[in-house]
Amino acid sequence: MIYTFEFVDKDSxxxxxxxxxxxxxxxxxxxxxxxxxxxxxTYMKSNNSDRALLVLAFETGTFKYAVNIGDKPAFExxxxxxxxxxxxxxxxxxxxxxxxxxxxxxxxxxxIYKILINTKN
Numbered sequence: 068m069i070y071t072f073e074f075v076d077k078d079s080x081x082x083x084x085x086x087x088x089x090x091x092x093x094x095x096x097x098x099x100x101x102x103x104x105x106x107x108x109t110y111m112k113s114n115n116s117d118r119a120l121l122v123l124a125f126e127t128g129t130f131k132y133a134v135n136i137g138d139k140p141a142f143e144x145x146x147x148x149x150x151x152x153x154x155x156x157x158x159x160x161x162x163x164x165x166x167x168x169x170x171x172x173x174x175x176x177x178x179i180y181k182i183l184i185n186t187k188n
Contacts, residue, residue, distance in 0.1 A: 077183040084117040095119040100131040142169035
């Protein structure tokens, strides 16, 4: 399963990597809270790659992650997946997703989660 996150200014909706608030060298780090280890570090590319991708293993269970931008916490993510058995095929499906410690919007057509960050603090 792939989840895509875009970090935007809460007031203007501007992408924070595009507007220079964060540089492409600012790491987006994902920590698996169940195992207390970093599982992914992404550096944004300057060629319009301004979204962070989180790829989850195709397993069933409950997964908890902390996502940081640089050394600052951005949000926590909790995902519950389950195995679906059908007449044609079997697969893993998302049962629920919860984003904590951040305001966000989900774009229904693209599935991208926009994490709304207050840059005025």
